[in-house]
Amino acid sequence: MWGKIRNWLDIRIGLSELVQTKLIDYRVPKNINIFYTLGFIAVIAYVVEAVTGILLLVYYIPHPDHAFRSVQDIMTKVPYGWLFREMHAVGSNLMITVILLHMIVVFLMGNYKQPRELTWLGGGLSLFFVIIFGLSGYLLPWTQLSYWSTTVVTSMPTAFPLIGEPIARILRGGDHVTATTLSRFFALHVAILPPIFLALIGVHLFLINRIGISATPFGMVDEEKRPLSEFKRKTHPDGYQYYPHFFRKQMYMVMAYFAVMFFFITFMPSLFFTEEANIPADPFRTPPEIRPAWYLLAPYQFLKLIPNKFFGISLQAVLIIVFLFWPFLDTHKEKNILKRPVLRGFFLFLLALWVIFMFWGRTS
Amino acid sequence: MKYHVLALMIFLFPLMATAGYKEEFEKEFLTKTWAGQQVEENLCIACHSSDTMKPEFRAITEAWQASWHAQNNISCENCHGGDPKDASLSMSPHRGFVGSPQPKEVPEFCGKCHIGILSHFMESGHGKALAASRKAPNCVTCHGSHNIQRASIEIINEQLCTKCHTYERAKVMKQALFLTEKKFSELDKRLQALKREGIYADQEEKSLFNIQAEFRTLFHTVDVSLVKERTDGVTVKLDQLDKDIKAMFQELNFRKNFSAFLMLAFSGMGIILFVLSREHED
Numbered sequence: 254m255w256g257k258i259r260n261w262l263d264i265r266i267g268l269s270e271l272v273q274t275k276l277i278d279y280r281v282p283k284n285i286n287i288f289y290t291l292g293f294i295a296v297i298a299y300v301v302e303a304v305t306g307i308l309l310l311v312y313y314i315p316h317p318d319h320a321f322r323s324v325q326d327i328m329t330k331v332p333y334g335w336l337f338r339e340m341h342a343v344g345s346n347l348m349i350t351v352i353l354l355h356m357i358v359v360f361l362m363g364n365y366k367q368p369r370e371l372t373w374l375g376g377g378l379s380l381f382f383v384i385i386f387g388l389s390g391y392l393l394p395w396t397q398l399s400y401w402s403t404t405v406v407t408s409m410p411t412a413f414p415l416i417g418e419p420i421a422r423i424l425r426g427g428d429h430v431t432a433t434t435l436s437r438f439f440a441l442h443v444a445i446l447p448p449i450f451l452a453l454i455g456v457h458l459f460l461i462n463r464i465g466i467s468a469t470p471f472g473m474v475d476e477e478k479r480p481l482s483e484f485k486r487k488t489h490p491d492g493y494q495y496y497p498h499f500f501r502k503q504m505y506m507v508m509a510y511f512a513v514m515f516f517f518i519t520f521m522p523s524l525f526f527t528e529e530a531n532i533p534a535d536p537f538r539t540p541p542e543i544r545p546a547w548y549l550l551a552p553y554q555f556l557k558l559i560p561n562k563f564f565g566i567s568l569q570a571v572l573i574i575v576f577l578f579w580p581f582l583d584t585h586k587e588k589n590i591l592k593r594p595v596l597r598g599f600f601l602f603l604l605a606l607w608v609i610f611m612f613w614g615r616t617s
Numbered sequence: 618m619k620y621h622v623l624a625l626m627i628f629l630f631p632l633m634a635t636a637g638y639k640e641e642f643e644k645e646f647l648t649k650t651w652a653g654q655q656v657e658e659n660l661c662i663a664c665h666s667s668d669t670m671k672p673e674f675r676a677i678t679e680a681w682q683a684s685w686h687a688q689n690n691i692s693c694e695n696c697h698g699g700d701p702k703d704a705s706l707s708m709s710p711h712r713g714f715v716g717s718p719q720p721k722e723v724p725e726f727c728g729k730c731h732i733g734i735l736s737h738f739m740e741s742g743h744g745k746a747l748a749a750s751r752k753a754p755n756c757v758t759c760h761g762s763h764n765i766q767r768a769s770i771e772i773i774n775e776q777l778c779t780k781c782h783t784y785e786r787a788k789v790m791k792q793a794l795f796l797t798e799k800k801f802s803e804l805d806k807r808l809q810a811l812k813r814e815g816i817y818a819d820q821e822e823k824s825l826f827n828i829q830a831e832f833r834t835l836f837h838t839v840d841v842s843l844v845k846e847r848t849d850g851v852t853v854k855l856d857q858l859d860k861d862i863k864a865m866f867q868e869l870n871f872r873k874n875f876s877a878f879l880m881l882a883f884s885g886m887g888i889i890l891f892v893l894s895r896e897h898e899d
Contacts, residue, residue, distance in 0.1 A: 325817045325819075328815060328816065328817070329816060329817075335815075335872055336872075336875070336876070339876075497897060498894075498897055498898070501890055501893055501894040501897065502894055504890045505886075505887045505888075505890035505891045505894060506887075508883045508884070508886045508887030508890060509883075509884075509887050511879070511880075511883040512880050512883040512884040512887055515876045515877070515879045515880035515883060516880050518876040518880075519873055519876040519877045519880055522814060522815055522872070522873075522876075523813055523814055523815050526815050528812070528813065530815075531812045531813075531815060531816075531817050537690065538690070
């Protein structure tokens, strides 16, 4: 039966040739490690988010009078609704973690350097859009946590003169977070962001395929030090076959991803649902301790420390721009960060600062 | 590289300069509420917390802010009437302002909302004594006026009751209430635990509240035999609620086991693939 289907497809689309050229003949560097699978894990994480999100969409009602109730019905009445919601919520946090790790690894290995500047930019923008995904999805359950976190986050643009207020008003659809905000965030979450994100991922994958996988700089002669005068696709003729060698690596990392996800769902089901996440939104009562999601805690704490909000936000905007365009700023030929003590020190300093601010924001 | 740094500095310096010198903008921005809470204008609170008020009047708002009423959005006008949004009519009788009630008027004053309790209280020894003398106990004698806290069995205590009479009868009443009140407390804790686990059992919470309210109105009759007589009916309802809550905990256990199974299944598949991958590399 399987043979017949394969033969049928082979005649029509040349399946065997496709598998041979794209999977078996496609070579990856010999020193490729499991950290190279993080990008693939991020794509799988997005697929999980999309599938569970569509299932939640069947029962969710984007209206302040029904949103909270519909989410509670998903948790208690819809068969296995709790599983899809937990997978969606835990998965979104894991997805951000995976993308962050992916970018850290790419940075440490110097794989953002020419000719891969655009690949880095595409990845950085994807992270930016994933965070907006998280922010817009945060409001949808219409809980005290979601309402007040959104209120705080949508207040941030008001730090900018002239354009700040209009931006905040456009985001909220008024002076406060209301039914209009919920509609806007819902549209953003389910209709506007997915095609943008998919397009970015498409461009990112195209560039990886077109430019070729970069070899890690550790213990290997890096031929990319050549001057970039013409396009040359990086290939690894003496490398391993993508299938089955690297594919198996990717698959066991996917299994590890799901194992971690179900570890959180089993042992820490309320890790991302604090007490305020189980109370319906009340615009007239601010909870005593309201904080944004963990991935925004560091910038939030940073803003709290700087009394001049405009300066605080501008500085962060500059940092984001520097982060996105870093490959264009760092024109040093050396890829190996172990041979660049200043950059390594600066990176570790920023990473430590981010972690400290995150925990500080959580406890203060 | 130099050009990039220069471009960055050109971008950074105006930001710093703007941030440092445009004080007017800063003042405007910093005076705005950062969180943007939708605060309802309440002139009662605004006036009573201002410096022009006597300290004893200022203490009223502070006491209310710490109360169970404040936590449940019961504001000044809900009890005292008046219009908290219009300064000229805030204390107008035309807007239902009643000010502070006389001791004898207190049960009616509180009974606007606590309807069931009012009728039981008025039929009780406390209520009859109040009808006869203004010095008899009313609601605020036990519950306080502005800093009203969530009622519990602890409100029946020797210190409070012996202000007016001996503790013996109150003690018998407390004993009659004890087991049922303990059950209320246990069920409430378990509902809170469910909430922490992500289950919003609002129907069960409402049900518990209704049973509790019904039972506590009985206490206000100060009739021990009546409380004992009705306790069986309340216990049946609480047992049913207990079963529902247990079923929810069982569901939570099933969820835990199910996701643990998925975790182990994926871990197992991961290990197999890891071993296969290692074998291939070797």
